[in-house]
Amino acid sequence: MVDVALAGAAIVAALTVWQAPAGPPLPPRSAAHPDPVTPRPVRALPPARPVRLEIPEIGVRTPLVTLAKNSDGTIEVPARADRAGWYRPGPAPGSTGPAVIVGHVDSRRGPAVFHRLGDLRPGNTVRVVRAGGSVAVFRIDSVERVSKDRFPTQRVYGPLPYPGLRLITCGGRFDSGDGRYVDNIIAYAHLV
Known part of the structure; x- marks a missing residue:
């Protein structure tokens, strides 16, 4: 199991990701679990290395x-709740494969960097500025809460x-007993 645990006591929201054991089927895809779009091939x-994330539709501009x-x-x-982070063992944004960027939804001080992630809609734009100045531009395909x-x-x-x-x-209801949210918000996008 992979559990994304909270690193500091100052942040209320812990982003938790469980790795499904081999064998069991994934949850059925439905309106609540949209299937990401397979885009036209792009080189x-x-x-x-990604250095900054910009999502104009939800007011995100953060170092990575x-x-x-x-x-x-x-x-x-x-x-820090005001920063997003790139999962380096995975692909870099713009490379083939699923680049993963995570961020907190809130902290004890209020909304965090990904507070409005669930407001994204298909067609919205995400820009990842990379070391050297190149920019990888992505289009949102779907957003789900799981x-x-x-x-x-x-x-x-x-x-x-x-x-x-x-x-x-994170998203959904906050479980004060566990000190974490019960759901995740996931936005899927492809390079354009």
Whole structure:
């Protein structure tokens, strides 16, 4: 199991991602679990470290931190609520495959960088500025809210034949007993 755990006590929202065990079927795809669009082939960009994320439709403009795995196998999350982070063991945004960027939905101080992620709609634009100045531009295909115990691991991290992007935060009801949200919001996008 992969559990994206909270790194600091100052942040209320923990982004949790479970890796489905091998064998069981994924949740059925429906209006609540949209199937990401398979876009027309676009030439992948050469790998480059992403340095900034811009999503004009929801007012996001943030530096990107680099995330890895913690010693216990969990994925790091940004230490600051106002920063998003790129999961470095995966593809770089613009390269073939699913690049993953995560951010917090809120903190004890209020809304965080991905507070409005669930407001994205198909066709919205996401820009990732890369080291060296190139920009990877993505178009949102779909946005879904899923229970953390039914996280669609294959749809998020599985192989893609095109450059894709997954933006992930917490959502749904906040469980004060656990100190975390019960759902994830996931936005799927492709390079244009």
